[in-house]
Amino acid sequence: MLRKNDTPGKLIVVEGIDGSGKSTQIDLLYKWLQAQGHSVYFSEWNSSTLVKSTTKRAKKRKSFTPTTFSLLQSTDFADRWENQILPLLKAGVVVLADRYAFTAFGRDVAREVDRGWVRNLYSFAMQPDIALYFRVPLDVAIQRITGARATLKYYEAGMDLNLSESRIESFKLFQERILNEYDSMVDEFGLTVIDGTLTVQAQQRLVREIAKQELEGWAGLPTPEGSPHIILQSEIHS
Amino acid sequence: MSDPLFFGAGFPYRTIDDLPGKLIVLEGSDGVGRSTQTQLLRRWLEDEGFAVSDTGLRRSELTQKGLEDAKKGHTLSRITMSLFYATDFADRLENQIIPALQAGFVVLSDRYFYSIMARDIVRGADPDWARKVYGFALKPDLVLYLKADVSDLVSRLIHGRGLNYWEAGMDLRPTDNLFDSFLNYQAKLISLFDQLAQEYEFITIDAGRPIMNVFEDLQHHIRDLLEDQQPILEEDLM
Numbered sequence: 001m002l003r004k005n006d007t008p009g010k011l012i013v014v015e016g017i018d019g020s021g022k023s024t025q026i027d028l029l030y031k032w033l034q035a036q037g038h039s040v041y042f043s044e045w046n047s048s049t050l051v052k053s054t055t056k057r058a059k060k061r062k063s064f065t066p067t068t069f070s071l072l073q074s075t076d077f078a079d080r081w082e083n084q085i086l087p088l089l090k091a092g093v094v095v096l097a098d099r100y101a102f103t104a105f106g107r108d109v110a111r112e113v114d115r116g117w118v119r120n121l122y123s124f125a126m127q128p129d130i131a132l133y134f135r136v137p138l139d140v141a142i143q144r145i146t147g148a149r150a151t152l153k154y155y156e157a158g159m160d161l162n163l164s165e166s167r168i169e170s171f172k173l174f175q176e177r178i179l180n181e182y183d184s185m186v187d188e189f190g191l192t193v194i195d196g197t198l199t200v201q202a203q204q205r206l207v208r209e210i211a212k213q214e215l216e217g218w219a220g221l222p223t224p225e226g227s228p229h230i231i232l233q234s235e236i237h238s
Numbered sequence: 239m240s241d242p243l244f245f246g247a248g249f250p251y252r253t254i255d256d257l258p259g260k261l262i263v264l265e266g267s268d269g270v271g272r273s274t275q276t277q278l279l280r281r282w283l284e285d286e287g288f289a290v291s292d293t294g295l296r297r298s299e300l301t302q303k304g305l306e307d308a309k310k311g312h313t314l315s316r317i318t319m320s321l322f323y324a325t326d327f328a329d330r331l332e333n334q335i336i337p338a339l340q341a342g343f344v345v346l347s348d349r350y351f352y353s354i355m356a357r358d359i360v361r362g363a364d365p366d367w368a369r370k371v372y373g374f375a376l377k378p379d380l381v382l383y384l385k386a387d388v389s390d391l392v393s394r395l396i397h398g399r400g401l402n403y404w405e406a407g408m409d410l411r412p413t414d415n416l417f418d419s420f421l422n423y424q425a426k427l428i429s430l431f432d433q434l435a436q437e438y439e440f441i442t443i444d445a446g447r448p449i450m451n452v453f454e455d456l457q458h459h460i461r462d463l464l465e466d467q468q469p470i471l472e473e474d475l476m
Contacts, residue, residue: 050318058300065332066251067374068300071325075318082315114247120370124317 001119002101002127002189009089009220011126012211013100015182016134017175018156019141020196021203025134026098028204029211033094039221041088045099048079059155066111069155073104074121081125089126092221101125102133102185110177111161130214131189132207136196138176142168246373249332259339260463261376263350264456265431266384267424268405269395270445271452272348275384278453279460283344288464291338292346293330300333301326314409316361323354324371331376339376344464351375352438356430360423361410380463382456383435384445388424395420 005011012029014022026042033040046055055072058064064072085095101122108118145152146168154160157167158174185191192210194203241248248254262279264272276292283290305322314322327350338345351372358368395401401416403409407423408416435442443455 050314051322053303054301057303063300063329063333065249065328067249067328067332068325071321071328072300075321075325078318078321079315082317112251114250114373117247117370117373120367120373121321123367 002123002125005089005126005129007086007089007126008092010094010130010215010218011085011089011097011128012094012130012132012214013097013102013128014132014134015099015102015106015191016136016196017106017138017141017178017182019144020134020136021144021200022132022134022196023098024200025132025194025203025207026096028200029207030096032204032208033096033211037223038215039091039093039223041084041093041095043080043085043095043097045097045103046073046076048076050079051076059153062154062160064155064160066108066113066160069111070104070108070113070118070121073108077101077104077122077125092219094215094220097128100128100131102131102182102189102191105185106178106181109181110158110174127189130210131191132194132210133182133186133191134194134196134203135182138172138179140197141175142172145171243376244373245375245377246370248374248376254336254340257336257339257376258342259345260380260467261335261339261345261347261378262460262463263347263352263378263381264384265349265352265381265440266445267386267388267391267427267431269391269398270384270386271394271449272384274449275453275456276346276348278449279346279456282457283346283460288467289341289343290346291334291343292348293334300329316358316363319361320354320358320363320368320371323357324351327351327354327372328374331374336376344467347378350378350381352381352431352434352440356427356434359430360407360426380459381438381440382459383431383440383442384452385428385431385435385442386445388421388428390446391424392417392420 014026016022030040030042046052051072055076058068058072085097088095104122105115105118109115152167152171157171158177159167159170161170161174163173164170182191186193194206196203198206243254243257264276266272280290280292301322305326335345335347355363355365355368355372359365395405401420403416405424406416406420407426408419410419410423413419413422434440441459443452445452
């Protein structure tokens with residue numbers, strides 16, 4: 001159970017396995033919300049500078065265990081939560097997060113940490129106002145990833161789980177476990193499923209419709225007069 | 239889901255059957271004499287023919303540098319700090335303590351998660367949340383709680399390594415100087431330790447006495463614990 005959002009801000013998160021297209025969608029949503037005149041902030045998974053060097057070192061040395069990996073990721077999230085996400089929500093900002101607690105619930109449980117344990121770790125976080133899960137079949141996601149990039153990284157492919165000696169095989173098996181976890185989370189956390197095989201525009205139409213409904217009649221933190229997107233907006237309308 | 243060897247689910251992804259070693263934890267306030275006693279105990283146990291390993295808070299290779307940097311900058315927020323310490327603890331438990339116990343070592347742990355929990359709770363952490371975080375922790379064989387009055391601690395620290403920001407709880411900003419903060423903060427910690435002592439069945443030792451008196455008490459309790467333990471002979475280690 002995540003806490004209820006009792007702040008004046010709005011929390012919108014996107015979830016999905018690698019190659020699901022969620023990052024493209026949240027980027028478009030960010031720009032659209034800004035153009036609408038909202039104060040928006042974007043937070044990315046694994047971006048805490050506090051924890052970055054530790055993560056890098058451990059990945060290099062392959063010294064992570066499922067528990068320490070989970071805990072370090074939660075530390076990263078906590079840093080962003082306490083210092084960026086929560087304060088901005090309290091200020092009435094729309095916070096967009098590319099990946100949220102659900103990523104941990106998926107990946108860490110795929111690594112066999114206790115399901116209840118990892119949920120407790122993130123229990124200080126709030127339930128998003130919108131949680132979009134971009135669902136794609138595994139082979140579609142694989143194609144997108146392996147097409148776009150040369151190699152899969154060790155932990156990304158779940159090589160620490162010894163599922164296969166082949167990196168690509170390991171990745172498939174690892175992502176499959178995560179997919180199963182995501183599916184069970186749809187009901188558990190009220191995730192809104194978006195068909196990730198639709199065109200980018202079709203998905204974005206759905207995403208904007210959902211956002212519009214949620215933000216209907218809501219007034220968040222105003223943007224200061226003279227800021228770039230206000231000027232842009234007035235140019236569009238003239 | 240729980241495992242009898244652990245406080246909660248432990249490490250579901252690995253089987254830990256046999257732990258021929260013994261885990262002895264020394265707990266207590268900053269400056270109470272844990273390091274001194276650990277050194278004495280180590281020498282004594284090794285003389286008795288036991289293989290001894292010692293481990294302390296924040297000596298994990300994984301998190302050491304990151305935590306040091308973060309502490310220097312006084313930039314750690316509460317939940318982030320909790321989770322960073324939990325990561326450190328998990329790393330030491332999985333990569334140092336458990337392997338040593340599997341090899342039959344007597345492990346002297348300078349503090350355990352109890353100290354981290356106490357520090358968290360003084361800072362406003364939900365005790366239930368903290369308890370659940372440490373569901374992966376192994377149950378020690380013996381916890382020796384070195385209890386002293388704040389006045390004893392002050393004398394030793396002023397003459398020893400001095401007061402520091404974190405040990406004085408300065409991040410809590412209760413007063414404008416290290417000394418008053420220290421008194422205030424450490425008193426709160428001691429009160430929490432007393433509660434934890436009951437809950438987790440610590441053996442409370444009066445640490446306000448001369449070093450050798452305290453040492454003899456510790457030896458007495460450890461002797462009881464190791465009664466049936468066979469020391470590892472030099473030959474076995476080669």
